[in-house]
Amino acid sequence: MRWQTSAEDADEGGRPPRVRAVGARHAGRSRHREPRGVRRSGGPAERDRSGGGPGPGQVVVDVEVAGVLSIDTVVRSGQAAEIFPAQPPYVPGVGAAGQVSAVGEGADREWVGRRVLADVEDGGYAERVTTALENVIPIPDGVGTWEAMALLHDGAGALSVFDRVDVQPGMTVLVQPAAGGLGSGLVQLAAAAGARVIGAARGAHKLKVVKELGADLVVDYTMPGWIDQIAGVNVVFDGVGGDLGQAVFARVQRGGTYSNYGFAGGGFTEIDRERAALSVTSRPPDVPAERTPG
Incomplete structure (x- = not known):
């Protein structure tokens, strides 16, 4: 299993090493x-x-x-x-x-x-x-x-987040950011579970890495219209939060699960629970997971 880096200090040349260290x-x-x-x-x-x-x-x-x-x-x-x-x-x-x-x-x-x-x-x-x-x-x-x-x-973190969601073969799982430390692990764990994996990241190099890690579809969330490529998602693992988190949450189908484990985008995703009629199904420490009603 490979873990990918995204920390700003890891590679001043802009070429992320193969591990997060x-x-x-x-x-x-x-x-x-x-x-x-x-x-x-x-x-x-x-x-x-x-x-x-x-x-x-x-x-x-x-x-x-x-x-x-x-x-x-x-x-x-x-x-x-x-x-x-x-x-x-x-x-x-x-x-x-x-x-x-x-x-x-x-x-x-x-x-x-x-x-x-x-x-x-x-x-x-x-x-x-x-x-x-x-x-x-x-x-x-x-x-x-x-x-x-x-x-x-990152390995332990990815396992902790993943094990709290019941990912089954044939499900569609979205991971963002898919090229980061936890994200790269979540992509591989979801693929190993038999899910169809969508990896969202930024830039051609990261998308290539995510594809190599086992994602079936990769999307660049900095490109116009990127969210239109995503539909029918059963599970979202979101380490970005903010506006991007709200965008992918809207793509979770009824009965699906949304897990917000990070706030790289500036804050955890704000969700109107009354409007969405949500109920919390699992919540690791500081990692809210929401399920839409089936």
Whole structure:
């Protein structure tokens, strides 16, 4: 399974890598942990460095890959302060992958040299991450470090969203944005379930990727008339929200399900429940799912 990136910091050249992760500077260049901290709200330039070290029951991970989520850029910009109240200075990044280089008192030295994922609350944008052993997950042989990092959050997130909707063979499933971290996973999960998959994304390159991931139809939601290509949808997985979310919601047929798991478009989709006569059928944490009456 492939996970696709869409985070703004992942590829400055505009060519998204195959997984949702970004490589850190080689840890061998420094003997100290150098997290990239946010000094104040703003763009990518608002970052600096600090230090740290291992303590009892902790391990130090030399970071090969730092996980980058699009929400990281939203939090850093200060646009979602009411939802994610991170106050600068702070070190972003909730995941990293690499090799254990040191352990603290009480941690088994057999961890040294092992490839691991570090599932942390913050501090992942670093050359080295120090965290409790309980936050470390071994990477199995045969799984690449980049691929493992891509699966840590977006893989689990896609499965969490998908498993709360009863997708059956022959259903029509719409995913937007289909080339993002969760979206790329949802496209593959829906295709594997035997559904007809419509992937909505922006630009020829992303549409090509979504098609390769298994979508039967791809549409560019920046093009005039794009919504007219969509009809008879049983399930919508919407990570955009806003006006685009309202547009695809209108294409859900009676008895279908709409799951709004993100707000890349600026806010969750606002739906007039009385006018639509909706009832909530499943709701993962912070992921509203609505069903139209059959």
